[in-house]
Each structure stands twice: as structure tokens, then as C-alpha cells.
Amino acid sequence: MASGSRSAGRVRLKDVADRAGVSMKTVSNVVHDYEFVSPQMRERVQAAIDELGYRPNLTARRLATGKTSMIALALPVVDQPYYAEIARYIGEEAERRGYRIIVEQTLNGVEAERAVIRDREEGLVDGVIFHPVRIGTLEIARLRPGTPIVLLGESARPLTTDHVMIDNTQAARDGVELLLAENRSRIAFLADVRGDITESTHLRLLGYQEALLTAGIQPDPELVLRSDGFTIEDGVAAIAAAIERGIHFDAVLSRDDTFAMAALRALQAAGRSVPDEVSVLGWDDTVLAHSSTPALSAISPDKFAIATTALDLLEDRMKGYEGTGRHRIAPYTIIERGTTAALQR
Amino acid sequence: MASGSRSAGRVRLKDVADRAGVSMKTVSNVVHDYEFVSPQMRERVQAAIDELGYRPNLTARRLATGKTSMIALALPVVDQPYYAEIARYIGEEAERRGYRIIVEQTLNGVEAERAVIRDREEGLVDGVIFHPVRIGTLEIARLRPGTPIVLLGESARPLTTDHVMIDNTQAARDGVELLLAENRSRIAFLADVRGDITESTHLRLLGYQEALLTAGIQPDPELVLRSDGFTIEDGVAAIAAAIERGIHFDAVLSRDDTFAMAALRALQAAGRSVPDEVSVLGWDDTVLAHSSTPALSAISPDKFAIATTALDLLEDRMKGYEGTGRHRIAPYTIIERGTTAALQR
DNA sequence: ATGAAAGCGCTAACAT
């Protein structure tokens, strides 16, 4: 009847202090490995901690310090391979640096994205890493939160916000050049997706075009395939339609691994062999690339670098850096597996 | 010089109260949509909230209420398709119910798994959903935390802990029966992985064997393929070795989608067509199954059901339910795509 | 080297 508050074995700092016959400060000192604590005192307090099974209440600590040691990671969805892999690396690296990750799926919703940068995590996290797809630069700049934030992905760089991405245009150019070096000259781009308001397609298409022009090839608009959506079925339909229309191509540069899978499927259905007749180059180098037959050659963003860079930038901000937006380019490589090869003629 | 604490526009409940000329309680009332607030008062307070841009500090609320509205989700890794998909559904459902998810990757580490059920999240989350792979029933029961917990996956059911899984044995049986119905009689199981200490293989192998016996077929130990690891390369090697040794089989039941991809690759390399010569049935029905060519037939656990059931169980516990461990079986289906077909003879 | 006490911002009795 007296000590009503001790529910479920919850042991508080005060309890340890009482047990050890010292003040809370002293207990706090040993919990934090404060340097100037006499060995015997440390031992005595530690004993009390162990006996009572004391664990600091993190929520209380947070309120007192103002630091949450948590970072929100806002992604469109966590089960799409590219995002899943980004989440994995950010999760691992955050753990290493002493942060926990709260995952937020925006599910391609404009409102959900707005919520992320507006208020969603107020006082909950120290910072947020956000991969927007629906809202643009201006809106992000306008709705700037009090919380440190770093952006991921291809959206154009807001001047006021930190940002990490790979050089999409350069990567597309490199991809096309690789295909060109394999004697491919009719290179299809898969695909310009209807309703895609993101910046990435634009940038990639730019690189695609530049590489072609540089090689003295006039880009053929017919080779920029159209798709009605982002699913594998949409991709299959796009390729199938092109074949149907008699459009000739001997290589395809895909906007992501999923569409590359689509190309593999549609090509096989059409009886065209990969890579003998047509090369296909994926983008993202996800688990899909490793799993397909033949294994997919792909442009491979350095996801580990993306994760560490994002965290570097974010930690700066969390430590008080207030400069204008920084813009980091993460490296990528092109990994050749089984879907690209020199054309024999 | 006077109001030193107002850093970075941080607005507190008290500030709103002062601005509106009311008490904190009244502000709190409107923040929480408390019923008995006069309309004009509500309006006045709301105006102050808007003007000041007030957002409740969630950490403080947590400390006061003792509820964190956060759930830890501890998975081996978040970028393996099956786990990624589970994470997605749990994330979505948790959001719907008003919880946030903290993701914890145990990376197949024993210590990381122990940490999860021991103390890792003390006072940080209201409960944890945990998919163990390294630690067993007994250890879990022994290290039982003060925090509500529900287990996912095939580890044997600890009597004291809630648990959701699919009926692995039955699913394997159904899978084999489907293959049998397609006139396949030499069904390989891919694979018994060396060093795999999890319960799942055991359970699945049991169902595999039962189905065979029921059909009057004596299981051939040679058809239980061995693999040195869990990667696709390991799977390819296992199948290739079997073919090399001249072991005949006309179907393969795979322990997961990754190994099914391996089967597709090894079979193609050996010039054996799928599904004409050999059927392959995957397990998990992940994005890999949708992406391959041919698209993979697979045993498909109802991941949405797993997510909602786990959350149901966990919410019970968080509300104080203290009974013994409950054990829920989630449904599954078998989805036939392009890698299974009746054997023509 | 250790102790006392004032917050951190919010909630929830309890009072009016």
C-alpha cells in the first residue's frame, strides 16, 4: 500500500542510490563512466545496480538531455529492393554511431511526405534522412523543419538542404558508352514512365542522349520506350509493344532493376537471346540483379557510401552546423554480369 | 538575455497557455480534443497554437504517460526480401494503429539477438516483435524481458511467449502434393544447409517426407540436397553437384525463393527446361518470385496476416494481458506461376 | 570526489 509506484520491477536511479547509500549524482557518474569516481565507490554502486537490475530509462534521459539518439528514415516503402538495401546500410551505420532508426514509409503519398518534413517527428528524433519522390525542391525548402534533415535521391537539389545522390547523368552516359563499346548501336531506354514526376528519368535520359550524340549517333525517339507504370508487368508490356511495332534494338538501358527483369522476360518471350542478340543493363544493382538468370549487369550506386555520407551530413547538422545546403555525389560502378556482351557480327 | 531557453523556436505548452491567457490544462484539453471545451475557448487556444507553431514534445509526453507508442521490430536483416516484406506490412499496420517502428537488425548475431530480449529497448518501446534465428526457445524463455514481446518465425514455440508462424510442415506437405499431382515423383528438397540450426528446415523436411510416404513413395535421402550456405551461389552449387552426381529429379521444393532462383539458374546451365522437365516451387513468394523468368510458383505465407496477428498479440500484452504464450498459425497459399506444370509423358 | 536540487515539457489528479 505504501510503495505503489514500483510496478513491474521498474528500478529507478533513485532506488540504486538509496540501496548504495549515495546520491543520485554518484550513481549517474558511474553509469556514465565518469572519470573521477573512487574505485571502491564505483564498485559499491555497480553492485547495487547489478543487484537491482537497474537500466536507465531512455525516455527520461532524453527529456533531460534533449538528445534522442534517434534518426527517422523516411522512404517510399521498405520492401522495394533498392530502398530495402539503403535501409539496411543506414541501419547498420547508424547502429555503429549510436543511433536508432525509426522507419517511416511514405508509400508515395504526397501528404505523408509533407508530414515528414513538417512535424511528424518533432521532438522524437534528432534528425531525418528522407528520400522524397512526390514533393519537390521548392516545397521542401518552404516547409523546412526545425529538425536537421538530409535528402536522398534524384530530386533536384534544394539550395537550403543537404543532399546525397549519384551523378545520374554521368552514370547513364557511362552505361550507354559501355553498351556502345560492345558494338551495340540501337540502344533502347526503358522507360519513360507515364506520370513520373521525378527528376531521375530526366537526368538519366540526358546522359543517354549525350553519350549517343558524342558517339555521333542521332538519338531515335522511338527507342525511348513508354511505360504505363512502374511494375514489372508494365515494363514487359512496354518492351513487348516495341517489339510488336517492329522497333529494332540491340541493347536496353533500364531505369531500374525491375524493368531490367521485365526486359529479360519480354525478350525471352519474343525469342530474342540475352546477351547474344540484345544486351540489357540494369540500374541499382539490387538483389534482383544477383538472382536472375543470366545474372544482371547493372549500374551500381555505392549504397554504403550513400549511407555513410548521409549520416555524416546529418551528424554535422545535429551538432549545430547551419550552413547552406551541401550536395554530395556518391560513387557508382558498373558491374558486368551475364546480360551484357560484345555483339558478334 | 532574458529568455535564454527559447532556442531554435522551440515552443512549449506553457508558451501557448501564456499567449492565450489560459492554463496549461486548457491548452492540453484542446490538443487532445477533450470534449468539454467551449467553442470560443477552443478557437482562442487553437489560434495561439497556430501562431506560435506549437508541436507537443513527444519525449516529454512519453515520460509523463509512460507510453512510448513505439514498437521495436527485430529482424535478422531488412534487405532480404522476405524480411523486407514483413517489415513493410508491420510498418504499415503499426502506423494504422498509431505506433512507430524502430528497426533493429540482428545480422545473425547471437549477441545482438540476446540484447533484443534482454535490455536493448528498456523504456524505449512499449513492445517488441522479434524474429529470432540464432537463439532458441529455452534461452528466450529464460531471458524474458519486462517488455511485451511476440516472436515470429519457425523457432519452436516457447511456452511462455506469444508466437506467430505458418504451419511449415503442412505447407511442405501441400507443396509436395501439388508436385505429385503434376506427375512428378522424384522431388528434390533444396536444401539442407550446413550449419543451419533453425527449426524451419526440420519442420519442412518433415512435411516433405510425410507427403511422399502418404503417396506411397519411399523418400530418397539423395534427394535432400546439401548446401554449404544460404546464398544463391551455394544453392547453384548444390543443384549442380546433384546433377553432376547423376541424381535424377523432376521437381524441386525449395526452402526459400533465393534457392529457387538458384535452381532456375543451375537447371538452365544444365540445359534442363523449367517447367517442362523439372518443376520448381519456391517458398516465401517474395519479389524474386514475381521478377524471375519464368515467374516462380511458390508457397506464399500471408505476410499481411502475420503482421496483423503479431500486432494483435502484442497489443494485448501491452494492455496488460499476462497469460501463457499463445501460438497463432497464419495462413498461406500456393501460387502457381510459370515454374510448375504437369509432366507430359 | 560526492551531494542537493532545479529543471526538461507534458500529463493527470484534484480542486474550483
Next chain:
DNA sequence: ATGTTAGCGCTTTCAT
């Protein structure tokens, strides 16, 4: 219907 105030458990000056 609205106001007062004592915590929630920890950190952190400021004393000693």
C-alpha cells in the same frame, strides 16, 4: 468548464 500542481526519471549546474 478551467486552473493548480505534483510528478515521470534523468541530467546537470552549483555547492561542498
